[in-house]
Amino acid sequence: MLAAETEQEQHRLLRKTKIVCTIGPKTASFEAIKGLAELGMNVARLNMSHGTQDWHLGVIKNIKRYNKKFAGSLAIMLDTRGAEIRSGDLKQDLALKVGDILTLTTRRQAELEPYCVEVSHDGFVAEVAPDDIILVDGGMLRLRVLGVGRTDIRCQSLDEGVLSSRRHLNVRGKSAELPTITEQDWRDIEFGIDQRVDFIALSFVREAGPIVDLQKRLQARGVAMEVFAKIESAASIPELDDIIAVADGVMIARGDLGAELPYEDVPLLQDEIIAKCRRAGKPVIVATHMLESMIVNPTPTRAEVTDITHAVQQGADAIMLSGETATGRYPRKALEVMGTVAGRIERHLAAGSAPFLSAREDRLRPKREIAHSAAMLSNNLQAVGTLVITRRGLMAALLSQCRPRGPIFAFTNTTHVRRRLGIYWGVQAFVVALSSDPEVTIQRAIEQLLRKGVVRSGEKIIVLSDILAGGKFVETVQVRVI
Missing domain, CATH: 3.20.20.60 (Phosphoenolpyruvate-binding domains)
Known part of the structure; x- marks a missing residue:
């Protein structure tokens, strides 16, 4: 490279x-x-x-x-x-000035009168009332409702602007029933x-x-x-x-x-x-x-x-x-x-607050505590980061919640989990071949980080992984010098 x-x-x-x-x-x-x-x-x-x-x-x-x-x-x-409300297709854009009158309609006609624009939601007329403010594209244009009929909503433009086809419509303070x-x-x-x-x-x-x-x-x-x-x-x-x-x-x-x-x-x-x-x-x-x-x-x-x-x-x-x-x-x-x-x-913010830990009781509480311990240890020892071996991505996600100051290096054996971890704060994910011997997997992961130049020999790193003890895999938090 x-x-x-x-x-x-x-x-x-x-x-x-x-x-x-x-x-x-x-x-x-x-x-x-x-x-x-x-x-x-x-x-x-x-x-x-x-x-x-x-x-x-x-x-x-x-x-x-x-x-x-x-x-x-x-x-x-x-x-x-989603079920958005949009204005209909126009043959040409409508240039509006302050005070211009415009009609929004639920009528489905091939030809509409000038300054009459179709809306996509048939129930729109039932959801607006006089003096409501209709926002075009989040407020690029504002229309005040003057009156509501069976199919038509008569509006007055509060701004100067252009109304084009298929613009998004909202009513300030209201959510449409869609x-x-x-x-x-x-x-x-x-x-x-x-x-x-x-x-x-x-x-x-x-x-x-x-x-x-x-x-x-x-x-x-x-x-x-x-x-x-x-x-x-x-x-x-x-x-x-x-x-x-x-x-x-x-x-x-x-x-x-x-x-x-x-x-x-x-x-x-x-x-x-x-x-x-x-x-x-x-x-x-x-x-x-x-x-x-x-x-x-x-x-x-x-x-x-x-x-x-x-x-x-x-x-x-x-x-x-x-x-x-x-x-x-x-x-x-x-x-x-x-x-x-x-x-x-x-x-x-590198010297920010202590890691966050959710106090709620659930089946993940033991794993949350382990992740919290790893984050605290990483911060207290000023480690270069935390290395986590994870098959499903769970421990990496839990560690992300704790917001350690150093990066989280997550190693998994599937590309799907690697991609999915891309949304989590602080997690940088890699693919590694998992060995039946956890120590072999850890060494493979450290070698990848060394090759990429993100860690150096002699630096401290926290390792969150399982180890084989008494014939069972046990989750551990380790302090290592690379």
């Missing part, structure tokens, strides 16, 4: 906060995916709201090709479209199962039930995929505890969340959701508008840098790029900025 490549890999390994990149027209090619992976993308997100299954299949093939050719560990997250998983979502989920994606992000989750339904479907199909609940509607807030309890992870989708709730509440909710996920030991992704200006500009705003900083300081497992990498002019620069900021803030 060349020196520059070694330094680049070390930089990626040292960053603990993971980065999810949305793949779109600008980044769908093999070379573009390879470039993002080399810059630090951990998870590739497929947004099923855009593009066909055939298009996404091409992306999946490019990701798998990269993983195979370069022994990569890019994970794939399929993000369902199914969480639509028939199209189930078809997309089956597509994801067939393609063995690693994560499914379930859009517009309002309660725990649909998550459980999806998990049962996955179990029935015999596939190991983690389900992330997207928190993006006002109706989900009272149900947060139940949602977090059953989900494998959470994505805070701040765009739609900020459209349905007062924008000043969103930072407080972000704090609350991350804290709840930390207590529950569930990975959490902060998403939407993190580097929005870099869709068109080559540098971020200082406010965007502060936004990334806040998410890292809160202890989010991952941060996400959406339009920045899907359709933006500067996808690579946006990823570089996100990685650089996250890494810089993590170094500043």
Whole structure:
């Protein structure tokens, strides 16, 4: 490996906060995916709201090709479209000025009168009332409801702007009565199962039930995929505890969340959701508008840098790029900025608080205590990191919850577990051939780390592994000098 490549890999390994990149027209090619992976993308997100299954299949093939050719560990997250409310197709964009009158209608007609726009949800008229504010694309345009008829909603534009086809519509302070998983979502989920994606992000989750339904479907199909609940509607807030309890992870989708709730509440909710996920030991992704200006500009705003900083300081497992990498002019620069900021803030926090330990009683409590002990030992001895041998990824995930200051080097014998660990804070996963003798496996793992240059001879490392004692495998925490 060349020196520059070694330094680049070390930089990626040292960053603990993971980065999810949305793949779109600008980044769908093999070379573009390879470039993002080399810059630090951990998870590739497929947004099923855009593009066909055939298009996404091409992306999946490019990701798998990269993983195979370069022994990569890019994970794939399929993000369902959910039952969104959108404006209809327009022959040409509508240029609106402040005070202009516009009608939204549920009528299905080939021709509509001027300044009359179809909406996708037939029940929309029953869910709005005079003086409600309808937000177009999260607030790029605001429409005040003047009156509601049987099929029509008469609105007045509060802003100057352009309304184009298929724009997302929200009503401030309200959540539409729509199914969480639509028939199209189930078809997309089956597509994801067939393609063995690693994560499914379930859009517009309002309660725990649909998550459980999806998990049962996955179990029935015999596939190991983690389900992330997207928190993006006002109706989900009272149900947060139940949602977090059953989900494998959470994505805070701040765009739609900020459209349905007062924008000043969103930072407080972000704090609350991350804290709840930390207590529950569930990975959490902060998403939407993190580097929005870099869709068109080559540098971020200082406010965007502060936004990334806040998410890292809160202890989010991952941060996400959406339009920045899907359709933006500067996808690579946006990823570089996100990685650089996250890494810089993590170094500043290196002397942070003690590891977090969930106090709840469950079947995993003994394993949690072992992971906590390993994290504390790593911190107290200023070890170069913690090496964990894990078949299913469980001990690596539990160790991630404890937030040790050094990196977590997880070694597993399956590429699927290696990819899935790509979302967990601080975990850098590798594949190793497991031996019936645990000591042989540990030595193989240490040799890999030495070859990659992320550890050096003479450094202390904590080893979390089982050993053969009295004919049984016993979990141990060891202090070793490499």
